Amino acid sequence: MSATTEQLERNFTHRFLTSLRRINSPDSKTTTTHAAGLVIRRRSLRIKRAAYSSMARAAGSHRAWTRALLSRARSQRRRQQHDVHPNYIPPAQRRKSSVKRAAAAGREMGRAGKLRGLVPGGSRMEMGQLLEETAHYVQCLAVQVRVMQAVADHFSSSSSM
Amino acid sequence: MEIDISEKDKLEQEKGNDDNSMTYQSPGSLTSDWHFTGANVTTSALSLVPSDDGQMNACRGDLVGVASCSSATMEESFAPPGLWDHQTSSQNTGFCDISVGTGTPVGIVTGGPVSLRSSIDGALRMGWNPPSSVLRSGIFLPNAHGILPPSLCQFPADPAFIERAARFSCFNSGNICDMAHPFGMSEVMGLYSRGGGMMQGLQELSLAQKNMMHGVGCSREARDASLHMDHAKPEESPLESDRKSESLVRSQDEVKLGLDRSGVDSDEAEFSGGDQDDATMLAANGGKLYAKGLNSKKRKRNGQDTEHDPGKVSQQSAGVTTDDPEVQRKGGKNLTSTTNKTSGKNAKQGSQASDPAKEEYIHVRARRGQATNSHSLAERVRREKISERMKFLQDLVPGCNKVTGKAVMLDEIINYVQSLQRQVEFLSMKLATVNPRMDFNLEGLLAKDILTSRAVPSASLPFSPDLPMSYAPLHPSQSGLVPAGFPAMENHSDTLRRTIGSQLTSTSGEFKESAHLPDSWNNELHNVIQMYGSSGPQDSQELTGPVAASNMKDEP
Numbered sequence: 116m117s118a119t120t121e122q123l124e125r126n127f128t129h130r131f132l133t134s135l136r137r138i139n140s141p142d143s144k145t146t147t148t149h150a151a152g153l154v155i156r157r158r159s160l161r162i163k164r165a166a167y168s169s170m171a172r173a174a175g176s177h178r179a180w181t182r183a184l185l186s187r188a189r190s191q192r193r194r195q196q197h198d199v200h201p202n203y204i205p206p207a208q209r210r211k212s213s214v215k216r217a218a219a220a221g222r223e224m225g226r227a228g229k230l231r232g233l234v235p236g237g238s239r240m241e242m243g244q245l246l247e248e249t250a251h252y253v254q255c256l257a258v259q260v261r262v263m264q265a266v267a268d269h270f271s272s273s274s275s276m
Numbered sequence: 277m278e279i280d281i282s283e284k285d286k287l288e289q290e291k292g293n294d295d296n297s298m299t300y301q302s303p304g305s306l307t308s309d310w311h312f313t314g315a316n317v318t319t320s321a322l323s324l325v326p327s328d329d330g331q332m333n334a335c336r337g338d339l340v341g342v343a344s345c346s347s348a349t350m351e352e353s354f355a356p357p358g359l360w361d362h363q364t365s366s367q368n369t370g371f372c373d374i375s376v377g378t379g380t381p382v383g384i385v386t387g388g389p390v391s392l393r394s395s396i397d398g399a400l401r402m403g404w405n406p407p408s409s410v411l412r413s414g415i416f417l418p419n420a421h422g423i424l425p426p427s428l429c430q431f432p433a434d435p436a437f438i439e440r441a442a443r444f445s446c447f448n449s450g451n452i453c454d455m456a457h458p459f460g461m462s463e464v465m466g467l468y469s470r471g472g473g474m475m476q477g478l479q480e481l482s483l484a485q486k487n488m489m490h491g492v493g494c495s496r497e498a499r500d501a502s503l504h505m506d507h508a509k510p511e512e513s514p515l516e517s518d519r520k521s522e523s524l525v526r527s528q529d530e531v532k533l534g535l536d537r538s539g540v541d542s543d544e545a546e547f548s549g550g551d552q553d554d555a556t557m558l559a560a561n562g563g564k565l566y567a568k569g570l571n572s573k574k575r576k577r578n579g580q581d582t583e584h585d586p587g588k589v590s591q592q593s594a595g596v597t598t599d600d601p602e603v604q605r606k607g608g609k610n611l612t613s614t615t616n617k618t619s620g621k622n623a624k625q626g627s628q629a630s631d632p633a634k635e636e637y638i639h640v641r642a643r644r645g646q647a648t649n650s651h652s653l654a655e656r657v658r659r660e661k662i663s664e665r666m667k668f669l670q671d672l673v674p675g676c677n678k679v680t681g682k683a684v685m686l687d688e689i690i691n692y693v694q695s696l697q698r699q700v701e702f703l704s705m706k707l708a709t710v711n712p713r714m715d716f717n718l719e720g721l722l723a724k725d726i727l728t729s730r731a732v733p734s735a736s737l738p739f740s741p742d743l744p745m746s747y748a749p750l751h752p753s754q755s756g757l758v759p760a761g762f763p764a765m766e767n768h769s770d771t772l773r774r775t776i777g778s779q780l781t782s783t784s785g786e787f788k789e790s791a792h793l794p795d796s797w798n799n800e801l802h803n804v805i806q807m808y809g810s811s812g813p814q815d816s817q818e819l820t821g822p823v824a825a826s827n828m829k830d831e832p
Contacts, residue, residue, distance in 0.1 A: 233693045246669060
C-alpha cells in the first residue's frame with residue numbers, strides 16, 4: 116500500500132470509528148419504539164452514511180467527488196432534520212440543477228451515464244474528469260471496504276468472545 | 277552546414293542561447309554513434325537508462341548528423357522566430373529521444389522555455405558540451421533542405437533536447453508531488469526517474485514525462501502522470517512539454533536512423549504514454565529515427581497536422597506550422613501522442629511514431645497525417661487524455677487487464693464500483709447488527725483495528741467472502757483493493773479475517789434480521805459459500821447481511 120493509501124486508511128479509520136461510537140453509544144435516536152429489525156436497519160443506514168462521509172473527509176476536499184458527496188450528505192441531513200418544516204427547501208439542491216443533472220446523467224446513453232450515477236458528482240463532470248474522479252473514488256472505496264471489513268471482523272470476533 | 281549554423285545562430289539568439297555556433301561535429305562520426313545510440317536507446321529506453329556516457333557519445337555523433345538533417349527540416353518549418361520554442365523543442369524532442377543514451381537527467385525543473393534553454397545549456401554542459409552546441413544549433417537550424425541521409429538525420433538537438441526532457445521530467449516530478457495525487461505520485465516519480473536520463477533535451481514537462489516512460493508500459497504512467505500534472509499545473513508547461521514531445525517525435529521520425537524502427541511501435545509507445553510516450557518511443561526507438569520531414573515540421577508548427585512524406589523533412593516542417601497559431605490558442609489539450617490515432621489516420625507510419633507530443637496548452641501539434649483543425653486537435657488531446665485515464669483505471673480495477681476497449685472497460689468499472697458500494701452497504705448492515713454491544717475505547721479500538729489489519733492471528737473467514745462475493749469470482753487476484761474474497765486474502769486482509777466465520781456462528785443470534793433473501797443475493801451467497809465452504813449457521817448470517825444490504829439499496 117502506498118503511503119497515501121495508508122494515510123487515507125488511518126484517517127478514515129479514525130473518523131469512522133469515532134462516528135461509530137457516536138452512533139452506537141448514545142442511542143438516543145434508536146429507539147425502542149421501533150422494531151428490532153428497523154432499529155438495525157436504521158442504524159445500518161446511519162453507519163453507511165457515516166462511512167461515506169468519513170471517507171469523503173479523509174480523502175480531502177480537493178476531489179470533486181468528495182465535495183459532491185459531502186454536500187449531498189449535508190442536504191440529506193438538512194432534509195431529515197427539517198422534516199418539521201415541510202416547506203423547507205434545501206437551497207440549490209432541488210429542481211433544476213439536480214433534476215437536470217440527474218436527467219442529463221440518465222439521458223446520456225449507456226455506460227457513461229451509469230458511471231456518472233455511481234460516482235458522486237459525476238453528472239457534473241465531463242468524461243475526462245469523470246474517469247479521473249472514478250479512479251480516485253475506486254481507490255477510496257476499496258480502502259473503505261477494507262477498513263469496514265476489518266472493523267466488522269473485529270467487532271464480530273470481540274463480541275463473540 | 278553553414279547554413280545550418282547560421283540558422284542556428286539566429287535561433288540561438290532568439291532564445292538567447294550563447295551556444296549557437298557550436299561545434300558542429302562531423303556528421304559521419306555522429307551518425308555512426310547515433311545509430312549505435314539509437315539501438316542503445318531502444319534497449320535502454322525501456323530499462324530507464326540514464327546512464328550512458330557511451331550512449332551519449334554515440335548520440336553526439338549522431339546528433340551532428342541528425343542536426344544536419346533536422347536543421348534542414350527545421351529551416352522549413354522554422355519560419356517565425358517566435359516559434360522557436362516550439363520548434364526547437366520539437367526538434368529537440370525529436371532528437372533528444374534518440375539521445376536517450378545521455379541519460380543524464382537534467383533534473384532541472386523549468387517553468388518554461390526559457391528555463392529550458394538554460395537547462396538545456398546546463399544539461400549540455402553536463403556531459404555534452406560539444407554536442408550541445410551542435411544540438412542547439414541543430415535545432416534551430418533547419419538543415420539544408422536536402423534531406424540528409426537517414427543515417428545522418430539524427431538529432432542535432434539531442435543535448436538540448438535531452439536537457440529539456442530532463443527538465444521536463446524534473447518539472448513533472450515536481451509537479452506531480454505537488455499534485456498529491458495518491459496514485460499518480462508514485463507513478464510519476466517513477467516516471468520521472470526513468471525519464472530523467474532520457475529526457476534531457478526534452479522540452480517541456482510533457483516531453484519529460486514521455487521520456488520517462490521508456491517503455492510502452494511506462495507510457496501509461498507517464499501519461500497518467502502527465503495527466504495529473506496537467507491538472508495540477510498550469511497548462512502552459514504541459515503544453516510546452518507536449519509540444520516538445522511532439523517535436524521529439526517528429527524529429528525522430530525525420531531522422532530515421534538506419535535502425536529499423538517500427539513506426540508502429542514507436543507510435544504505440546508514444547500513444548500509450550501520450551506525450552510521454554513520444555519521448556519514450558523516441559528513446560526506445562532511438563535507433564529508429566525516421567527521417568521524416570514531417571516530424572520536424574511538426575515540431576516547428578504547433579498543431580499543424582500536415583501529411584508529409586517521412587522522407588521530406590523540410591516539407592513536413594512547413595506543413596506543420598500552419599496551424600500553430602490556432603493550436604496555440606487552443607490551449608489546454610495536451611495531445612500527447614495520439615500516435616495510435618494518428619497512425620490510424622496517417623498514411624505515413626514513420627511520422628506517427630514521432631509525433632504526437634501535443635502539448636497541452638497552446639502548442640498542440642497536429643500529428644502527421646492528421647487534421648490540423650484546431651478543433652480536431654483539441655479533440656485529439658481530449659481523446660488521449662481519456663484513453664490515458666482509462667488505462668489508469670484498468671490498473672485499478674481488478675481483472676481488467678485483458679479487457680480492451682472503452683465500452684467493456686467502462687462496464688467493468690461500473691460493475692466494480694457497484695460491487696464496492698454493495699459491499700459497503702453490506703458491511704454497514706453487518707456493523708449495525710454487531711455493534712450494539714460496542715462500548716469500546718476508541719484508541720484501543722483503533723490500535724487494535726490497525727493491528728488486526730496488519731496481523732490478525734485468527735482463523736478462517738468463511739464470512740468475509742460473502743462481501744465481495746459478486747466480485748470475488750471475477751477478480752480473485754486483486755488483493756490490494758478488494759478486501760473481500762479469499763483470493764484477496766494474501767494481503768493484510770488475511771490477517772484481518774481469520775476465524776471470523778467460526779466466531780460469527782456464535783453470534784448468529786444478532787443476525788436474525790430477516791429471513792427472506794433476494795434471489796440474487798442468495799445465489800451470490802451460495803456461490804461464495806460453496807466456494808469457501810462456509811457452514812450452515814454462517815449461511816444464515818451471511819444471508820442476512822446481504823439481504824439487508826440489498827433491501828437497503830445503496831445510496832451512497
